[in-house]
Amino acid sequence: MxxxxxxxxxxxxxxxxxxxxxxxxxxxxxxxxxxxxxxxxxxxxxxxxxxxxxxxxxxxxxxxxxxxxxxxxxxxxxxxxxxxxxxxxxxxxxxxxxxxxxxxxxxxxxxxxxxxxxxxxxxxxxxxxxxxxxxxxxxxxxxxxxxxxxxxxxxxxxxxxxxxxxAGSGQTVKAANQLIVAGNIELLAEAIVFLEAHGVDTEAGVTVLGGGLAGSTVLERKAGNMLRREFAPGFRIALHHKDMKIVTDAARAAGVVIPLGSHVAQLIASLDAQGHGGLDHSALFTTVEALSGRAGS
Structure with missing residues (x-):
C-alpha cells in the first residue's frame, strides 16, 4: 500500500x-x-x-x-x-x-x-x-x-x-448473497427436521449430503448449530431481518419477483418479532420445528 x-x-x-x-x-x-x-x-x-x-x-x-x-x-x-x-x-x-x-x-x-x-x-x-x-x-x-x-x-x-x-454495486451483490444464504438456511433446517422425523442417523445424513450437490458453506457451518440446538451468533437474526428488508425493497423497486425469498423473509421477521433477534440466523430451524409440531422433540 x-x-x-x-x-x-x-x-x-x-x-x-x-x-x-x-x-x-x-x-x-x-x-x-x-x-x-x-x-x-x-x-x-x-x-x-x-x-x-x-x-x-x-x-x-x-x-x-x-x-x-x-x-x-x-x-x-x-x-x-x-x-x-x-x-x-x-x-x-x-x-x-x-x-x-x-x-x-x-x-x-x-x-x-x-x-x-x-x-x-x-x-x-x-x-x-x-x-x-x-x-x-x-x-x-x-x-x-x-x-x-x-x-x-x-x-x-x-x-x-x-x-x-x-458505487452501490457491492451492496446490491450483498443483497443477493443474503437472499441465497437465507434460502439455504431455511432449506437446510427443513431437511434436518425431515431426517429426524424419519429416524435417520442425522449426523451421518448431513455428512453425506455435504459431499454431494447439496453441499454448501451454509451446510458446513450451520448444520452443527441445528443438530446441537445451539444458536449463539454468528450472524444475528436481527441483522438478517434488516438485510432481507433491503432485498425485498430493492427487488420491488426493480420489478423483480422473489417469491421464495419473500417467504423466508417473513419467517425471519417472525423470529425477530418474537424477541429472538439476538440468536444466530440458523435459529430458523426452531421455526421449522415449531411449524412441524416437533419443538422440543
Missing amino acids: GTQTTVAFIGLGIMGKPMSINLVKAGFDVVGYNLSPGPIEALVAAGGRGAGSIAEAVKGADAVAVMVPDSPDVEEVLTGADGVFDNAAEGALVIDFSTILPDVSRRMAAVGAERGLRVLDAPVSGGEAGAVEGVLSIMVGGEKDVFEAARPVLDAVGSTVVLVGP
Whole structure:
C-alpha cells in the first residue's frame, strides 16, 4: 500500500474485531474505535491502538474501515458531527464493510468525493468464522483505481475480493448473497427436521449430503448449530431481518419477483418479532420445528 500504513477501524463487533486484528497481523498500524471498550482492549492486546472517538481514530489515517450494523449508523459515522468525513485526511480511503441500502452507499460515495475522499462500499460474506480466518468474500462497489489502492487492506481480511461495479454495486451483490444464504438456511433446517422425523442417523445424513450437490458453506457451518440446538451468533437474526428488508425493497423497486425469498423473509421477521433477534440466523430451524409440531422433540 506504499505509504498508506495506518488504518482506522470504526466498529469492532462480531465481524469488525477479528477483521481489525487480521489487519494488525498483516502489518498495518490499526487504530480502533467502538462504542463499548471491550473490543478496543482486545485490539490493543493484539498489537493495535485504541481511540476515544471517531475523530481521534481517523486523524492522520491513510484508510478508514467502517463495520457498523445499518444504514443510519453508517450515515452517522461518516457524516455526523466529529465523524469520518469531517476528520479524515484529504485523499484518504474510506472502506465501508457494512451491509446497507445501495442508494445510501451511492450517496455516501458522492458526499465523500466532494470532501476529497475515496469511498468504496465493500460488504462481506463469510460470517464470524470467515472474519476470524481472514477468508471473507468481499463484493466491492466503486472506482477501479480506488479499488486497486485499497487492495492491500481488502486482501488482509478477505480471500475472494471482487470489484462488481460502481458505487452501490457491492451492496446490491450483498443483497443477493443474503437472499441465497437465507434460502439455504431455511432449506437446510427443513431437511434436518425431515431426517429426524424419519429416524435417520442425522449426523451421518448431513455428512453425506455435504459431499454431494447439496453441499454448501451454509451446510458446513450451520448444520452443527441445528443438530446441537445451539444458536449463539454468528450472524444475528436481527441483522438478517434488516438485510432481507433491503432485498425485498430493492427487488420491488426493480420489478423483480422473489417469491421464495419473500417467504423466508417473513419467517425471519417472525423470529425477530418474537424477541429472538439476538440468536444466530440458523435459529430458523426452531421455526421449522415449531411449524412441524416437533419443538422440543
